[in-house]
Amino acid sequence: MLPPPWSDGMGAGWRTVIDDIELARALHVLFVVHWIGGVGFVTLVALPLARAAADARSGWALFEAIESRFAAQVRWSIPLAGATGLWMTFRLDLWPRFADLGFWWMDAMVFVWALFMLIVFVVEPLVHRRLGAEAARDPAGLLRRLFRAHCVLLAAAAVAIIGAVAGAHGGLFE
Numbered sequence: 001m002l003p004p005p006w007s008d009g010m011g012a013g014w015r016t017v018i019d020d021i022e023l024a025r026a027l028h029v030l031f032v033v034h035w036i037g038g039v040g041f042v043t044l045v046a047l048p049l050a051r052a053a054a055d056a057r058s059g060w061a062l063f064e065a066i067e068s069r070f071a072a073q074v075r076w077s078i079p080l081a082g083a084t085g086l087w088m089t090f091r092l093d094l095w096p097r098f099a100d101l102g103f104w105w106m107d108a109m110v111f112v113w114a115l116f117m118l119i120v121f122v123v124e125p126l127v128h129r130r131l132g133a134e135a136a137r138d139p140a141g142l143l144r145r146l147f148r149a150h151c152v153l154l155a156a157a158a159v160a161i162i163g164a165v166a167g168a169h170g171g172l173f174e
Contacts (some may be wrong), residue, residue, distance in 0.1 A: 021091050024084045029083035035116070036157045038070045038077075043150040051147060056139035063137075063143060071120065078120060082113050105163030111158045116153070 018026075046066040053059030089095065089106075097103035098110075135142050 014057075021088060024027065024087045024091070028081060028084035028166050030109045031077045031084060032161070035074055035077040035081055036154075036161065038074055039150065039157060042070060043147070043154045044069060047143065047150060051140070051143045055136075056143065059143060060135045060139035063146070071124070074116075074120060078113065078116050082117070085109065085113070103167060105160060105167045108156075108160040109164055112157050115156070 046063055050059035050063035055063060094106070097106050131142065
């Protein structure tokens with residue numbers, strides 16, 4: 001008979017305390033799910049709906065309304081995903097993995113994180129006004145380009161996630 005799931009497997013009974021690494025891992029997954037799940041929603045639901053609108057200007061307004069709400073939230077989840085990832089790397093002394101090709105997914109996670117940090121905190125604020133002016137001229141064209149860019153970003157995130165989940169559970173890609 002197997003021990004109950006709340007047991008440590010050694011007959012000691014309830015295991016009630018998690019350590020800082022387990023907490024960081026759980027929070028890291030939560031923040032990444034919020035962030036990349038939102039990117040998936042914007043890419044696969046909001047942008048196609050905006051592009052399919054009968055009037056491109058109302059499609060742009062729909063996209064802007066959804067994206068602005070998500071942007072306010074993701075300005076928290078992206079930095080917190082990075083902070084929890086950094087904490088786990090520090091506490092578990094995982095720095096050498098960044099030099100090992102078998103752990104390419106660690107570099108991929110950092111690359112995707114840094115790219116989104118740059119986009120959300122630097123690029124987007126700098127070009128927001130210009131995008132609004134471009135949307136006034138050619139909303140359909142702008143939505144098409146934004147859809148393509150979001151697809152590339154979502155694909156990069158998906159590759160990093162697949163590699164990270166497989167790699168964190170013992171899979172090496174050499």
